[in-house]
Amino acid sequence: MTNDTPSSSGALSSGFLARLAGKMRSASSATRRDNAALISGDPAIVASEADRLASTLSSLVLEAERIATTVSAGLHGQRRSGPGETFWQYRPALPGEPVTCIDWRQSARSHKAYVRETEAEHAQTIYLWCDLSPSMIWSSQPSSLPLKRDRAILLLLAVASLLERSGERVRLVSPNGRVDLPLGAGRIASRIALALASLAKQPDESTLLKGSALPPYSQLVIASDLLAPDREVTTLFRQLAGSGVRAHILQIIDPAERDLPYSGRIRFEGLENEPDLILPAVETLRPDYAGVFARRQTRLRTIAEGCRHTFQPHQTDTSTASALLSLSASLSGHRGGGRP
Numbered sequence: 001m002t003n004d005t006p007s008s009s010g011a012l013s014s015g016f017l018a019r020l021a022g023k024m025r026s027a028s029s030a031t032r033r034d035n036a037a038l039i040s041g042d043p044a045i046v047a048s049e050a051d052r053l054a055s056t057l058s059s060l061v062l063e064a065e066r067i068a069t070t071v072s073a074g075l076h077g078q079r080r081s082g083p084g085e086t087f088w089q090y091r092p093a094l095p096g097e098p099v100t101c102i103d104w105r106q107s108a109r110s111h112k113a114y115v116r117e118t119e120a121e122h123a124q125t126i127y128l129w130c131d132l133s134p135s136m137i138w139s140s141q142p143s144s145l146p147l148k149r150d151r152a153i154l155l156l157l158a159v160a161s162l163l164e165r166s167g168e169r170v171r172l173v174s175p176n177g178r179v180d181l182p183l184g185a186g187r188i189a190s191r192i193a194l195a196l197a198s199l200a201k202q203p204d205e206s207t208l209l210k211g212s213a214l215p216p217y218s219q220l221v222i223a224s225d226l227l228a229p230d231r232e233v234t235t236l237f238r239q240l241a242g243s244g245v246r247a248h249i250l251q252i253i254d255p256a257e258r259d260l261p262y263s264g265r266i267r268f269e270g271l272e273n274e275p276d277l278i279l280p281a282v283e284t285l286r287p288d289y290a291g292v293f294a295r296r297q298t299r300l301r302t303i304a305e306g307c308r309h310t311f312q313p314h315q316t317d318t319s320t321a322s323a324l325l326s327l328s329a330s331l332s333g334h335r336g337g338g339r340p
Contacts (some may be wrong), residue, residue, distance in 0.1 A: 053200045056150060057193040064157035064189050071158070071324050072165055090114045124219065125169040126331065127178075128156045128192065129209045131224030131252075132200055134272050139316070140256035148252045151316045152223035153196060155250055157189040158324050159221055163331070164188045173214060174199055175207045208232055211239025219331065223250045225257075226300060234303050241307035248330045249304055250323065251313045258315070260289045 090106050093113035103116035136149035146154070160170045170188050172179040172195050179199065181191040208228055214220060220240065226233055226249075240247050256262075263283040269276050279285065297313065304311040310330040314323045 053149070054197045057153075057197055060150065060154050061157055061187075061189050061193050064154055065161050065187070067154075067158045067321050067324055068161035068165065068189075070321055071328060072162055090116055125171055126163050127171050127173050127214055127218055127220045128160060129173050129220060129222050129224075130156050130196060130199075131208075131222075132196070133207070135225055135227045136252070138254065140254050140261075145254065145316050148225055148254055148316060151314070151320070152250070152252045153193070154320060155314070155323060155327070156221065156223050157193060158320065159327055159331075160192050161187065161189045162324065162328055172196070173209065173220070175209050175213070177213045208236050211236055211243055211245070214240070214243065214245050217244040218246075220245055220247045221250065221327065221331075222247055223252060225252050230296070230299070233300065237303050237307045237309060240309070247304070247307075247309040248327060249309055249311050250327065251300070251311070253313055253315045255315050255317050258293060260286050 090103065091114065093102055093107075093115050101115045102113050106114045106116065130149075130152050132149065136152060137147055139145045139147050163170050164187065170192070172181060172192050179195050181188075182194045184191065208224075209222070237247070260282065263281075265278065265280045266282045267276055267278050301311045312323065312326055312330070
């Protein structure tokens with residue numbers, strides 16, 4: 001390789017290497033120029049990128065609906081006990097259970113006391129946030145892998161469709177607060193897609209969500225690469241927990257960000273104002289990189305779960321349906337568990 005020539009077009013997260021801050025990327029000269037303009041907020045570049053996103057949203061909506069249909073067909077009813085008229089289940093009475101809760105007819109058939117539970121019929125509001133920062137607008141293999149942003153949007157649209165089918169309310173949030181969805185009788189996935197297209201035109205969408213953007217004791221689905229300084233990510237997780245918000249975190253990862261597949265002398269470039277970094281013989285750093293990457297993943301999971309959030313890494317070369325199924329299970333497990 002010649003000096004300072006990248007091994008491929010695109011970008012690579014090397015912010016973990018040698019504990020260097022930020023989101024570092026390797027890119028071709030043309031890509032670097034476009035990224036620099038995008039970072040600086042050049043209106044023409046921001047508009048062009050927003051137009052590219054808008055052109056893909058209709059296909060993302062259709063794919064999201066297909067995935068949601070496939071996943072919902074394999075799910076059992078995501079029911080929970082609560083106020084309602086529909087019978088759900090009998091369960092053994094617990095010590096101290098009020099006598100008025102016991103179903104005496106069912107209890108008479110056994111030597112145990114049983115409580116008759118009904119199914120909760122009140123809908124909840126689930127909030128969604130998609131990270132639209134420049135680091136998400138990248139794929140290591142554009143011909144075969146989606147942009148991280150597009151995979152994040154696809155998963156959020158699919159979970160919105162799945163939640164709508166379950167009778168839940170779905171809303172969108174951004175770092176600036178709750179987002180008004182376009183009016184109309186269309187499916188929720190289409191309305192969220194239109195709102196995301198509008199948000200993509202705003203250069204300030206590169207910041208992390210603020211914990212105060214949500215009402216207390218709500219639920220939030222996050223789709224982000226989490227490539228922000230650890231202290232900022234930790235602050236977000238703790239702010240959400242402090243408000244009683246339970247977050248279900250989808251960390252979107254390109255496989256190159258995990259494997260560091262490059263070789264030779266590489267120039268890494270930051271997409272969000274980080275300084276360039278030139279490294280010789282990058283392949284020799286791969287074992288150390290793998291260790292740093294694994295430790296950061298463990299740290300993120302520990303902090304998230306310590307705040308009672310769920311943490312789910314998702315690589316863009318893996319199944320979206322599997323990710324949606326796991327996310328649905330997390331949402332089902334937490335619904336009804338907090339304050340109303």
